[in-house]
Amino acid sequence: MASQHVNPLGALGKSGVSAPRLGYGCMSLSNNLYAGAPSEEDAIKLLRRAYELGVRLFNTSDLYGPYTNEQLLAAAFPASAYPDVVFATKWGAMFVPGAGIVNDNSRENCRKSCEGALSRLQRPALDLFTYRGPPSASAAGIADTMQECKLLLAEGKIRGVGLSEVSAEQVRQAAAVVPIAAVELEWSLFTRDAEDEIIPTCRELGISILAYSPLSRGLLTGTVRSAEQIQESDFRRKGFPRLDNLDKNLVLVDRVAAIAGRKGCTPGQLALAWVLSRGADVFPIPGTRSIANLEQNMGALAVALSAEECKELEEAVPADQVVGDRYAHMAATFHGAKGTAAHH
Template sequence: MKTRKLGNTGERLSAIGLGCMPLSKVYGRTDKSESIKLLHEALDLGVNFWDTADMYGKGENEEIISTVLKDNRDKIFIATKFGFRFNDTENTVHSPFNSYFDGSPEWMRQAVELSLKRLKVDVIDLYYAHRVDPNIPIEETVGAMAELVKEGKVRYLGLSEASSESLKRANAIHPIAALQSEYSVLTREVEKDILATARSLNISLVPYSPLARGLFNIINQTRDFQEGDFRKNLPRFQDENLENNIMLAEAWNEFAKTKEISGTQLALAWVLAQGEDIIPIPGTKRSKYLRENIEAVSIELSPEDLQQMDEILIKYPNTGERYPEASLKLVNN
């Protein structure tokens, strides 16, 4: 496994991490024993950067990870997040659409203790604010997070879906090691100014959903998602956006075939090619896709390849928004 440096920390992490969210019931049914087996396989294959959050499965995700983490602590760099809280009346295991965000120091103090307990660790390697709370100054949130570093409960700090301005203000309070934002061939907002700011501050970009939420290997399932798959609620998988994206995926996969790789591998290779300071965290619950993702680390793309990929994207521009309107209010703040 190739490695990449995490921001200004000096840590060397696997060039791709493992997004653990799919191990909870986000994309349909899951099996705990299979999830644990996948985690062991990821570790055996050299994927040492694991990403979770307290909201995934309402904490269950962290508990599943702990079964492997506790006996392999020195081999795994664990990242988790805080901030999303569920409405008490909701019974859904996980959905960003029935939650609210709380970036207050008071909630952070409770959340970090709960995460430490569920993960069964003494310290969290990378602790993110899952979003930037529009009602709380970023200095207040990060200042409180910095206290966790002083106390030895957290090693490094990160932000998720932060704007360029928020990154600057946060980093002035305490060094930010990583910015986690959605970034893929279909989601490129960070290229406007956020990525440049992160680079100027020596902050790594950790793209989540780098595979466009599985579009390139599920095009035949997009009209019939499993019950509980939250992609049903995403504009990109609805109506005319879905039709556009199915055609895009078909053209993308055809080009991938000419390189004897899958469309998913091509999409991940594109993200990796955007810079050595980028460490994507594709999520999966299947061994087949885990191995495919790892193989993408060795794929090299020529300028001509990148041009042809851009031509495909330009041909099918009506991809739709990545989130419903209410959720978009919490990104790039």
């Protein structure tokens, strides 16, 4: 039974916030990004089942919904009954009709976003308040943004400061102003670009890692065999180039499945166990809308991987053989921050 596997506790940097490391990413519970979001009643059932199974870290954003995802979490986990739930939320990026994702890292927006999230999540403080970059080229530098986070921390409105989709250089600039608890980034067997600079920088500075899309948006479960399985309005149909190259990528997925078969687990469990094995500072945050998939994901905690098995997996799935970017618009990720890294 998945609930019997211990979900190991981890610390979010030096913030004083800790949580069991296998968390849950809430993005697919809102309709503006993934198609087919569940009803509020079903979403609350799913979230509470995650809690029963040992999940305490729930990752959200004002971008999801927008705003309704945070409200959903407050409805699922009233503070009085669930004081041990840890909410990680993001700010800074917003959909603007006709303009796509627009970034506003101004100090004014930082404070306004914090106040908004506090009222939507109905908590006295935000456990992790993450700036979702990258800043636009014309914006103030990230150090300026962090001055406001430093004030919010001192005021007790937030407990930990996070960053997402920023460059290694920007992580350094931010950490020089305020302690950074965690960096949220994409990390999976299929996505290893953060290993070059960002992850070593985090480790040098004692910053934890929230690993989103640890199953590469479902590809590593082995259950997505054709793009047609995904609804037209789902962002993955147009914004996920790996889906356009599914045939080539399934060759790699099937190699993961073969190793999983020998281990007596599912491909998804093996892929999640690999992310968990990256270190005690790594918090994978897979999302799902299905209780069965959630229970299966929690089963990854029972999969122990030796160094040899990790090496075998990595050799079976060389990251450079994955075909297609992880997003259609890579400028909206930390790769887009490279050009602004030196900007102050």
